Amino acid sequence: MKKTIAIDMDGVLADIESHFLRRYLTETGITLTRSDIIEPKGAQTLESRTTAYLNEPGFFRSIPVMQGAVEAVKKLMEDFDVYIVSAAMEFPLSLFEKQQWLAEHFPFIKWNNIVLCGDKNIIKTDYLIDDHCKNLDYCHGKAIMFDAYHNLDKHQHQRVKSWTEVLMIMRGER
Amino acid sequence: MKKTIAIDMDGVLADIESHFLRRYLTETGITLTRSDIIEPKGAQTLESRTTAYLNEPGFFRSIPVMQGAVEAVKKLMEDFDVYIVSAAMEFPLSLFEKQQWLAEHFPFIKWNNIVLCGDKNIIKTDYLIDDHCKNLDYCHGKAIMFDAYHNLDKHQHQRVKSWTEVLMIMRGER
Known part of the structure; x- marks a missing residue:
């Protein structure tokens, strides 16, 4: 077996990491890189938006x-x-x-x-x-x-x- | 724990058993009971329709x-x-x-x-x-x-x- x-x-x-960054850029016009969002230091940068993104129709599909x-x-x-x-x-x-x-x-x-x-x-x-x-x-x-x-x-x-x-x-x- | x-x-x-029977009645006008569909003998009675029902939007929800x-x-x-x-x-x-x-x-x-x-x-x-x-x-x-x-x-x-x-x-x- x-x-x-x-x-x-x-x-x-x-x-999902690059998808978050791309979505953030579309929304805010701000380009973030991995070093900006590394946890725990950078957690707040992206985390304030991720829940909203995860609930958007089409987010997971794309x-x-x-x-x-x-x-x-x-x-x-x-x-x-x-x-x-x-x-x-x-x-x-x-x-x-x-x-x-x-x-x-x-x-x-x-x-x-x-x-x-x-x-x-x-x-x-x-x-x-x-x-x-x-x-x-x-x-x-x-x-x-x-x-x-x-x-x-x-x-x-x-x-x-x-x-x-x-x-x-x-x-x-x- | x-x-x-x-x-x-x-x-x-x-x-789902009563739901199948009700759906079959709606479609065919025929009232079936459990004794009509007991497997293996009665399997074919209902089984010819169940796959179609299971793929109908709203079937599981109701x-x-x-x-x-x-x-x-x-x-x-x-x-x-x-x-x-x-x-x-x-x-x-x-x-x-x-x-x-x-x-x-x-x-x-x-x-x-x-x-x-x-x-x-x-x-x-x-x-x-x-x-x-x-x-x-x-x-x-x-x-x-x-x-x-x-x-x-x-x-x-x-x-x-x-x-x-x-x-x-x-x-x-x-």
């Missing part, structure tokens, strides 16, 4: 795909049972948009392997690739933290900075 | 609540961590409708505790209350099978015929 991997969407498959994600997920599926596990229930509008986004960018992932949830603490897989410690800290399997502007001050999990790094790690876990 | 229960929606919280479900779930939440776990990904239109249905009928369940998924085999709870053996057969915890027209020939799990029976069983599991 193949080992199981749960893969998060926002900040892992979907490049997030760009994280570089290398499509090819990497295809590769992982050769050796692992891959599940997409996204905390979507907080933003009900995102439910259909996330399903549609996956159908467009990852059409090779079957509906059987998609989970849209609230908290992730009843998800049991051998690995969790996620950018949030609130999920990684309580996962049942091995935690892999995808690098993000909001987790640079967290060090309790193995950090990966790209999908190339994910593939390198997972090559030894088959 | 409280023990965890995963509770299915269709056929458990939501009375399912009646199963008798006694609201009070029973409230009661269970006193002693257990209750999660709603519904296989919704096969029918993308159902995602938002199921969230809205829960918000209307079970407003006391927080978004954190709702999971809309495909297969349920990466869900790990101490108990699963469900009407489908495809879920119950592979659950990590104790399986409780909610009585339904399509599972009367299945006997591998403890059967409950009502929410009153669920409460009786779970009283001994706290």
